[in-house]
Amino acid sequence: MTDVVLHIYDVTNSGSDKTNNTIMHINKIFKDGIGIGGIFHSAVQVHGDDEWSFGFCEQGTGVFSCPATKNPMYTYREKIVLGQTSLSNSKVNQILRELSREWPGESYDLLARNCNHFCDELCERFGVPKLPGWVNRFANAGDAAAELAGNTAYRLKQAKTEIVSASKVAYRFLSGIATNSQVSPDNQNPNKTPPRFQVSWFKNMIAAGNKPSSSSVLEVPNQDVIRQQQQRQGEDDEPLRQNARRGS
Structure with missing residues (x-):
């Protein structure tokens, strides 16, 4: 049986002392202070003096090794013995060869496929x-947030599409009612009261870009019909105004 050891580093390879100090401060607060996580690099050691990890490169595998605790890009933090394996050295090397093919460097993703994800699969x-x-909590939280944001954006896009479609249907329907209610010389019905709304009112509620590109309805309301509607509105309201004067 052989120990499987996890080596953890603070990620301090930004090239900026200010950024590196900020990361160290974040890790001190969130890991050392309240124990929920931080920004870390990890590597696994088993059978020998080297540790194995994963990182980005443009060509070839992203799996690499270096002397345990000696990765020059990061600041070493601690080690954790995860358990023991009964696998032989040759079997471990076989697994590493397989993972080297499955984890090309160009597939590296900070949130979804980083060094900690690789170490998880290796273990x-x-x-x-x-x-x-806590080792990979920040990446997991970021990945979940990104997925949530993506799903939310998709749902908002779907909702917008449905609203626009509904608006077009309502626009055609209501405009059709107004058009059909116009009094024409061929079909006069003095007992029929036209609907009390103007087509322009509903048009203003729909952005110009959301109007149907082709429609049988008039783009400009018939002014004679509007005047007739206003006149009838005034006639209908006159008894109310008279009653109001009597009550005052």
């Missing part, structure tokens, strides 16, 4: 527990 292959949750 699973070795038959030991995965990384403690």
Whole structure:
């Protein structure tokens, strides 16, 4: 049986002392202070003096090794013994060769496929527990937030499409009612009261870009019909005004 050791580093390879100090401060507060996580690099050591991890490169595999605790790009923090594996050295090397093909450097993603995700899979292959949750919690939270944002954006887009479609249907329907209610010489019905709304009122509620590109309705309301509607409105309201004067 051989120990499987996880080595953890603070990510301090930004090239800016200010940024590196900020990351160290974040890790001190969120990991050392309240224990929920931070921004870390991880690597796994088993059978030998080297540790294995994963990173970005434009060509070839992203799997690499270096002397344990000696990665020059980061600041070493601590080690955790995850458990023991019964796998032989040759079997471990076989697994590393397989993962080297499955994890090309160009597939690296900070939130979804980083060094901590690689170490998780490596530990699973070795038959030991995965990384403690705090090691990759920030990436997991970021990945969940990105997925949520994407889903929300999609839902908003769908809702906007449905609203625009409904507006077009309502626009045609209501405009059709107004058009059909116009009094024509061929079909006069003095007992029929036209609907009390103007087509222009509903048109103003719909952005110009949302109007149907082709429609049988008039783009400009018939002014004679509008005047007739206003006149009838005034006649209908006159008894109310008289009653109001009597009551005052």
